[in-house]
Amino acid sequence: MQPLIEIKEVSKTYTTGDFRVEALKAVSLTINAGELVALVGPSGSGKSTLLHIMGFLDRPDSGEYYFAGHPTAKLPESRLSAIRSRMVGFIFQSFHLLKRTTARDNVLLPMVYTGLGSDAAKALDCLRLVGLGDRVKHKSNELSGGQCQRVAIARALVNDPLVIMADEPTGNLDAASRQEVMQVIRDLSEKGQTIIIVTHDDEVAAMTDRTVRLKDGRIVSDEIRRTRAPGKAAAAALPPARLSFSPSEFAEQLKVAFKAIWSHKMRSALTVLGIFIGVGAIISLMTISEGFMKSLLSGASEEDAKKVWVTPRWQHGKPRRKFTMGEVEAIRNRVPLAEKVTPSLTRNGLEVSAGDKRTEANVQSREGYDPAEQAAKPDYFENRKVAGRFFTRAENLGRARTAVINQALAKKLFGSENAVNAEIRIKDITFTVVGVAENHKAEDIFGGQPSAYIPLSTAGKRVFGASKLDYVEVAAPTPDDAQEVRRQIIGVLRDARGLREDAEEDFEVKTFETQIEMFKSTMGKLSMVVYGIAGISLLVGGIGIMNIMLVSVTERTREIGLRKALGARNSDILSQFLIEAVVLCLIGGVLGVGL
Incomplete structure (x- = not known):
């Protein structure tokens, strides 16, 4: 008769650093289908190692292992996993039931790894077989020790294995529960199930048909008390390796993930x-x-697209060369496409006060707008409306102490009060506010940047004490003319500054398009x-x-x-x-x- 398990000269050694333990020494053993066998021996005798090798949880270092008539020593891990799933059932001393999981779901777990799907009816049948038909929905923490072990037995049976391997199945049970579990095991044996038990308990061993004793990694005795008729077929085809994930396995993994979280x-x-x-x-x-x-881009208009900005170029180790009014006049006179030329002085972070309120603001200069320009359209000042008025060109030439402030500065200095005709002080010089301009779009993005605008002549002579300009703004007739205006300005300034043909400009001329690209x-x-x-x-x-x-x-x-x-x-x-x-x-x- 073909044996279900045949082990020939199997050895196993564990090495930890320089320490070697010979767990099995040339062990040979044959187990037939339908047998109820106990592996008995003291701790360290090798019985658990032998069980693990027979259950494909470990591999022998040497020797041969035939299972159901097939050599298994050289099978890949994927194939061994399939054999464990379909042909071997395990029962452990500590039950190893999943926490916070019902008895039914614990029994269904082995089916997940078969690749064949789950069968809830089969799981219920196995629970009824071990006497737990009324505990199907009870979680593991709601069951006694004996009931937990019977759930583990049902789990081992659910895939109809050729052999069940039990490692100390009664080790953690009281006497009554031990008898219950052993009775279930014996009942299964009577039905032809092959069962191998590892135990220290001679009383448990006496309830089996055959006792194999081990000591120091060797079999020292093999006592057969009863011979049974052959059980399940000892020769069977080994299942193929599972190569993909089944829907039931993916569902199980999702469920486990959410439970763990x-x-x-x-x-x-x-x-x-x-x-x-x-x-x-x-x-x-x-x-x-x-x-x-x-x-920012949505706030840009056609007027912005017409503008060209002339600024000093930063050069390492050299001061920036600012612009003179003579250079501004050269641009006005020699750049035909320049519709409007606006020179400017600007200072950031100057203290501006009104009464007992003080704040830092950006102070800029302008040449002003004549009354006719202001009346022509409401947003004459950089596409912004002005409450009140803007100072005029005549006031600029007369170095008048008039100022236009934006809404952000007006709010900081005057709150909800009307700021027009009020007085502010910039560098201890008193200015009369003649208008309040809307905030620039870019300023609004940052919560409003306080700004004040004063006449250019007043800024240069009375406030900043500067004769050179910080930058010049030039307006072209149309956005398409901006590049040509830029080219003309470069030519005029190079000539005005006497730059040689091979010399690099000490100024920069940027169109609105260039500014956008830089931004x-x-x-x-x-x-x-x-x-x-x-x-x-x-x-x-x-x-x-x-x-x-x-x-x-x-x-x-x-x-x-x-x-x-x-x-x-x-x-x-x-x-x-x-x-x-x-x-x-x-x-x-x-x-x-x-x-």
């Missing part, structure tokens, strides 16, 4: 928070950056920095998930071992924790996107 709420919440902050930061910064860009470039660089900071936040969240997964793996080594014994491949275990990590990332990502 729910069972550690605070830890999971803190991990999700890191992902939420990272994703939220990236999305928020992208939105702010794009919104800022669109807001986009600057914003792009700034966005990269901001995205980098947000990415670091996301990385920290990812590292948090890595740590959580590491802790989770450490905490669940028993569960991993159980799933391996039930037929899980290494890829199944890996995918389980990856799915758990992905679920955490998705929760954090969805919250980050949604909020």
